[in-house]
Amino acid sequence: xxxxxxxxxxxxxxxxxxxxxxxxxxxxxxxxxxxxxxxxxxxxxxxxxxxxxxxxxxxxxxxxxxxxxxxxxxxxxxxxxxxxxxxxxxxxxxxxxxxxxxxxxxxxxxxxxxxxxxxxxxxxxxxxxxxxxxxxxxxxxxxxxxxxxxxxxxxxxxxxxxxxxxxxxxxxxxxxxxxxxxxxxxxxxxxxxxxxxxxxxxxxxxxxxxxxxxxxxxxxxxxxxxxxxxxxxxxxxxxxxxxxxxxxxxxxxxxxxxxxxxxxxxxxxxxxxxxxxxxxxxxxxxxxxxxxxxxxxxxxxxxxxxxxxxxxxxxxxxxxxxxxxxxxxxxxxxxxxxxxxxxxxxxxxxxxxxxxxxxxxxxxxxxxxxxxxxxxxxxxxxxxxxxxxxxxxxxxxxxxxxxxxxxxxxxxxxxxxxxxxxxxxxxxxxxxxxxxxxxxxxxxxxxxxxxxxxxxxxxxxxxxxxxxxxxxxxxxxxxxxxxxxxxxxxxxxxxxxxxxxxxxxxxxxxxxxxxxxxxxxxxxxxxxxxxxxxxxxxxxxxxxxxxxxxxxxxxxxxxxxxxxxxxxxxxxxxxxxxxxxxxxxxxxxxxxxxxxxxxxxxxxxxxxxxxxxxxxxxxxxxxxxxxxxxxxxxxxxxxxxxxxxxxxxxxxxxxxxxxxxxxxxxxxxxxxxxxxxxxxxxxxxxxxxxxxxxxxxxxxxxxxxxx
Amino acid sequence: xxxxxxxxxxxxxxxxxxxxxxxxxxxxxxxxxxxxxxxxxxxxxxxxxxxxxxxxxxxxxxxxxxxxxxxxxxxxxxxxxxxxxxxxxxxxxxxxxxxxxxxxxxxxxxxxxxxxxxxxxxxxxxxxxxxxxxxxxxxxxxxxxxxxxxxxxxxxxxxxxxxxxxxxxxxxxxxxxxxxxxxxxxxxxxxxxxxxxxxxxxxxxxxxxxxxxxxxxxxxxxxxx
Numbered sequence: 001x002x003x004x005x006x007x008x009x010x011x012x013x014x015x016x017x018x019x020x021x022x023x024x025x026x027x028x029x030x031x032x033x034x035x036x037x038x039x040x041x042x043x044x045x046x047x048x049x050x051x052x053x054x055x056x057x058x059x060x061x062x063x064x065x066x067x068x069x070x071x072x073x074x075x076x077x078x079x080x081x082x083x084x085x086x087x088x089x090x091x092x093x094x095x096x097x098x099x100x101x102x103x104x105x106x107x108x109x110x111x112x113x114x115x116x117x118x119x120x121x122x123x124x125x126x127x128x129x130x131x132x133x134x135x136x137x138x139x140x141x142x143x144x145x146x147x148x149x150x151x152x153x154x155x156x157x158x159x160x161x162x163x164x165x166x167x168x169x170x171x172x173x174x175x176x177x178x179x180x181x182x183x184x185x186x187x188x189x190x191x192x193x194x195x196x197x198x199x200x201x202x203x204x205x206x207x208x209x210x211x212x213x214x215x216x217x218x219x220x221x222x223x224x225x226x227x228x229x230x231x232x233x234x235x236x237x238x239x240x241x242x243x244x245x246x247x248x249x250x251x252x253x254x255x256x257x258x259x260x261x262x263x264x265x266x267x268x269x270x271x272x273x274x275x276x277x278x279x280x281x282x283x284x285x286x287x288x289x290x291x292x293x294x295x296x297x298x299x300x301x302x303x304x305x306x307x308x309x310x311x312x313x314x315x316x317x318x319x320x321x322x323x324x325x326x327x328x329x330x331x332x333x334x335x336x337x338x339x340x341x342x343x344x345x346x347x348x349x350x351x352x353x354x355x356x357x358x359x360x361x362x363x364x365x366x367x368x369x370x371x372x373x374x375x376x377x378x379x380x381x382x383x384x385x386x387x388x389x390x391x392x393x394x395x396x397x398x399x400x401x402x403x404x405x406x407x408x409x410x411x412x413x414x415x416x417x418x419x420x421x422x423x424x425x426x427x428x429x430x431x432x433x434x435x436x437x438x439x440x441x442x443x444x445x446x447x448x449x450x451x452x453x454x455x456x457x458x459x460x461x462x463x464x465x466x467x468x469x470x471x472x473x474x475x476x477x478x479x480x481x482x483x484x485x486x487x488x489x490x491x492x493x494x495x496x497x498x499x500x501x502x503x504x505x506x507x508x509x510x511x512x513x514x515x516x517x518x519x520x521x522x523x524x525x526x527x528x529x530x531x532x533x534x535x536x537x538x539x540x541x542x543x544x545x546x547x548x549x550x551x552x553x554x555x556x557x558x559x560x561x562x563x564x565x566x567x568x569x570x571x572x573x574x575x576x577x578x579x580x581x582x583x584x585x586x587x588x589x590x591x592x593x594x595x596x597x598x599x600x601x602x603x604x605x606x607x608x609x610x611x612x613x614x615x616x617x618x619x620x621x622x623x624x625x626x627x628x629x630x631x632x633x634x635x636x637x638x639x640x641x642x643x644x645x646x647x648x649x650x651x652x653x654x655x656x657x658x659x660x661x662x663x664x665x666x667x668x669x670x671x672x673x674x675x676x677x678x679x680x681x682x683x684x685x686x687x688x689x690x691x692x693x694x695x696x697x698x699x700x701x702x703x704x705x706x707x
Numbered sequence: 708x709x710x711x712x713x714x715x716x717x718x719x720x721x722x723x724x725x726x727x728x729x730x731x732x733x734x735x736x737x738x739x740x741x742x743x744x745x746x747x748x749x750x751x752x753x754x755x756x757x758x759x760x761x762x763x764x765x766x767x768x769x770x771x772x773x774x775x776x777x778x779x780x781x782x783x784x785x786x787x788x789x790x791x792x793x794x795x796x797x798x799x800x801x802x803x804x805x806x807x808x809x810x811x812x813x814x815x816x817x818x819x820x821x822x823x824x825x826x827x828x829x830x831x832x833x834x835x836x837x838x839x840x841x842x843x844x845x846x847x848x849x850x851x852x853x854x855x856x857x858x859x860x861x862x863x864x865x866x867x868x869x870x871x872x873x874x875x876x877x878x879x880x881x882x883x884x885x886x887x888x889x890x891x892x893x894x895x896x897x898x899x900x901x902x903x904x905x906x907x908x909x910x911x912x913x914x915x916x917x918x919x920x921x922x923x924x925x926x927x928x929x930x931x932x
Contacts, residue, residue, distance in 0.1 A: 447736070458817060464735040498736055499739060504771045542738075543741045
């Protein structure tokens with residue numbers, strides 16, 4: 001059992017930190033309580049995009065900040081632009097990019113019907129890594145002249161993967177061409193050709209070679225009113241699919257549509273659906289006779305928002321998806337694979353403003369595939385409120401599910417019934433203009449139970465997993481040059497097997513962690529940051545106390561960041577980590593005391609030099625040197641076990657350059673060099689292993705050209 | 708303003724109810740006490756830990772050892788996960804077929820392996836079992852592992868030792884090519900290709916029990932023949 005006196009050691013850095021913080025300084029405006037502890041590395045400028053207000057905007061959209069940031073970077077949309085598009089198109093933020101990409105080849109999109117446009121975009125990329133390289137080429141062409149239109153999208157991806165002395169190939173080529181007539185701004189007809197060639201040669205797997213052609217007719221229709229708008233796309237034609245597994249020839253078709261009703265003060269309802277399928281004559285390549293097969297995929301999705309702008313708002317999402325794929329096994333038997341995924345969720349929000357609301361939500365999901373089926377559902381309540389100066393975020397969730405595993409090979413299947421319960425609360429507030437405090441509490445329970453169908457079934461052991469933790473943090477900002485943070489976290493994780501045969505491995509892990517970090521701007525362009533962390537993990541076996549262990553770790557990271565004139569920045573960082581570990585043994589005096597058994601010491605020195613001579617070009621050099629020493633106990637004597645020394649050197653160039661008026665070259669090219677040596681020890685005598693050295697180019701470049 | 712305070716109190720009510728005596732929904736189940744005897748603590752976080760757990764499980768013969776061994780063997784639940792199979796040396800299969808007149812199972816699956824585990828545990832009651840892995844000096848270097856797959860060559864030995872330590876009997880000895888796959892955070896054994904230790908058989912011609920695991924597996928289907 002941990003002795004309380006040991007924990008007093010963890011208070012040492014806290015005390016030191018408090019004593020050293022009494023520095024004079026100018027008062028500054030304290031940061032917002034709710035986002036004061038956010039990861040500010042997400043705010044660094046990339047590709048000319050600004051991430052100001054990233055955290056509050058992501059919070060209001062109910063997505064994570066790094067997701068919003070990734071979407072902005074991927075599609076190169078500024079935040080205001082992506083929000084505007086999501087609002088005007090009527091889709092969620094993460095659907096804006098795919099929607100815009102899809103509309104590029106839609107002859108009815110953007111009201112261009114009847115006008116003359118001629119656009120061509122060509123993209124070529126090359127990606128090289130240590131064991132693979134990928135060459136991609138793609139083009140998009142769109143011609144609109146009067147009522148006539150012609151579109152083409154071509155993508156070619158050639159990949160080589162090296163594994164040992166064996167090279168695998170993966171090649172994908174596809175082209176879609178469509179030509180037709182826009183009868184009006186709301187209706188078009190056309191003819192479409194789709195060609196696919198997929199080839200994969202991997203020595204460890206059967207070779208894949210597929211040629212697929214589709215020729216058919218298309219039609220698009222749009223209808224829009226003040227509140228009701230809809231679109232419908234129809235495609236049908238001839239299918240010829242020739243692969244290693246099956247040859248299919250026949251009729252294929254698809255239909256997809258979307259209906260949107262928007263009455264801003266009452267409700268909005270988006271309903272979209274699609275049906276894809278084919279009626280074919282099929283046969284395995286080795287059989288002469290064909291049999292009839294048909295594939296069908298249906299997908300229906302909807303989103304209903306009732307009273308979107310009122311204090312009480314209801315949001316419901318639902319989706320129904322079914323697929324059936326038939327593949328002939330011989331001339332009489334068909335292998336039919338059915339999958340089904342149905343889901344629905346709803347959220348009732350009772351809202352005063354963005355900082356005071358209560359969400360009550362529930363969800364139901366059901367799926368079925370060849371190997372298992374699952375049903376689950378749950379409910380969750382989320383509360384955000386301000387109470388006597390505290391900002392409170394709390395949630396409680398409860399979900400239950402059943403998974404059915406259909407076993408094969410004559411063994412029995414089993415059901416897995418699970419229950420997941422979690423509650424957490426975060427309380428934060430300002431204590432004067434310079435101090436912000438936060439308390440985070442959480443508790444959770446996962447429960448797994450099994451019902452075997454037969455004696456031959458081998459389900460996992462029934463078990464519970466329990467966790468609880470609390471964390472207190474305090475930010476102290478005496479001036480704009482200095483900020484400091486201290487934190488203490490205590491957690492308990494329990495692994496509880498229920499059956500007697502497995503309870504010997506039950507564990508309780510009690511962790512105590514103390515952190516102290518500070519940042520000080522030494523000079524105008526030089527900042528020093530230090531993070532210190534001490535952690536103790538008491539691993540206890542309730543039914544086998546002789547196996548109890550204690551792991552300690554001391555971590556320290558100090559970094560210097562200099563932003564020099566001429567777009568030159570230098571970062572130097574030193575990391576030290578020491579992790580002793582031991583078990584408890586009963587000493588001759590009868591006391592149960594800790595005996596250290598092994599220890600690991602890691603050190604790393606990292607630097608990064610970046611120079612941007614002009615906008616769109618950045619040169620960087622990143623050397624890193626690490627050492628690791630591990631010692632253990634052999635026959636009661638502590639001895640050296642292993643020493644690792646490693647040097648990594650990475651240098652390269654990042655580009656984001658305009659090539660002429662129409663081209664853009666983006667990507668990065670670099671070279672990575674690694675040198676490593678490991679020394680093992682036998683009877684405390686060093687036994688060095690051969691030095692390992694790697695040196696290779698890596699990076700990716702992409703050239704996009706618009707005509 | 709009063710309405711807001713009431714809403715806040717309403718929201719806090721469930722938390723207060725939990726704190727003041729309702730059944731705690733986060734109370735975990737009470738585990739059963741483990742049976743007396745050796746307890747095997749399974750660890751599957753690395754290939755070495757997996758093999759060490761298998762050795763402990765084979766040595767244990769207890770309920771926790773059986774569970775640990777069962778959980779160490781792969782059990783396919785999807786297209787991307789392997790199922791466990793063992794392969795016996797062909798010469799051993801031929802010899803067993805001749806001696807018993809029986810037909811061996813087509814494939815050696817996990818349920819058969821667990822029956823074999825129970826069979827081995829009953830061979831020498833009162834003796835302590837010791838299972839050990841050792842390097843395989845008959846095969847070349849192990850191929851370099853990937854993040855999710857590994858294959859190692861090992862020599863194995865399962866012996867039974869009497870309580871006074873004076874009698875040591877061999878139960879199984881041989882070589883194995885062991886194929887392991889990582890699924891999620893843990894490793895499984897999905898293929899055991901068994902080989903005979905011809906050197907031991909040549910040096911110990913009188914030890915009729917010095918057979919490989921393949922032979923023990925087949926014996927477990929024929930009541931020990």
